[in-house]
Amino acid sequence: MRVTFTVNGKRRSYGGSGMKRLLDVLREDLSLPGTKEGCGEGECGACTVLLDGQAVVSCLIPVAQVAGRRVATVESLGRPDRLGPLQEAFLSEGAAQCGICTPGMLMTASAYLRGGGSTRDDAIRHELAGNLCRCTGYQHIVRAVQKAAATSRARRQTRRARRVTVAMTRQSRRRAVSKRTPRRA
Numbered sequence: 001m002r003v004t005f006t007v008n009g010k011r012r013s014y015g016g017s018g019m020k021r022l023l024d025v026l027r028e029d030l031s032l033p034g035t036k037e038g039c040g041e042g043e044c045g046a047c048t049v050l051l052d053g054q055a056v057v058s059c060l061i062p063v064a065q066v067a068g069r070r071v072a073t074v075e076s077l078g079r080p081d082r083l084g085p086l087q088e089a090f091l092s093e094g095a096a097q098c099g100i101c102t103p104g105m106l107m108t109a110s111a112y113l114r115g116g117g118s119t120r121d122d123a124i125r126h127e128l129a130g131n132l133c134r135c136t137g138y139q140h141i142v143r144a145v146q147k148a149a150a151t152s153r154a155r156r157q158t159r160r161a162r163r164v165t166v167a168m169t170r171q172s173r174r175r176a177v178s179k180r181t182p183r184r185a
C-alpha cells in the first residue's frame, strides 16, 4: 500500500506493507536515522517521535496509522551545525552519554516545553518517566530541559523587544516626515 504523510514539514510517501513499524519506515525508507530503537516493545521511549504534536513510541505504530498525519523526528529540532536550544542544552549539561535514549528524550521534552510544561524538577521527571536512560542518572537531563526552557524564553523576549523597537522606530519616522511636510493653505 502507499502511505502519504508529513515528516518534519515535508510531504513524504512510502510504498510497502502498511504493518511496517513507523520506526523502520523513518530509518530505512525515509533516510532519517535519528530515531533510535531500544527495547522495540514500547517500554523504553528511545524511539519517541511526535505524531500530530503528541509524543508516541514509533516502534508500536504501523505506518498505515500515520496516513495524512504529521510526524516530527529529532531531525526537526536542529542540524549538526545549527543545534536547537534543547540539543544545545543536552550537550552543555552532559545529558547525552551513549545517546540511545537521547532522541526520544529530546522529542518528549520538546512536546512538553511547547505545551508550556512547568520547569519544576518533579514535573519534568514525571513527564520523562516513560523515557528510560541507563547512563546519566536523569539529573543532567532535567537540568538540560530547564536550561532549554530558559533559553527559549529569553529568545522569545529578545524577538518581542526587537519587534517593539522596529515598530517604534517606524512610528517616529512617520511623525518626523509628517512634520516636515508643509500643510496646504
Ligand code: FES
Pocket: 036, 037, 038, 039, 040, 041, 042, 043, 044, 045, 046, 047, 048, 057, 058, 059, 060
Ligand atoms: S524502542 Fe520503542 S519504546 Fe523502546
Ligand code: FES
Pocket: 095, 096, 097, 098, 099, 100, 101, 102, 132, 133, 134, 135, 136
Ligand atoms: S545516554 Fe545512554 S541511555 Fe541515556
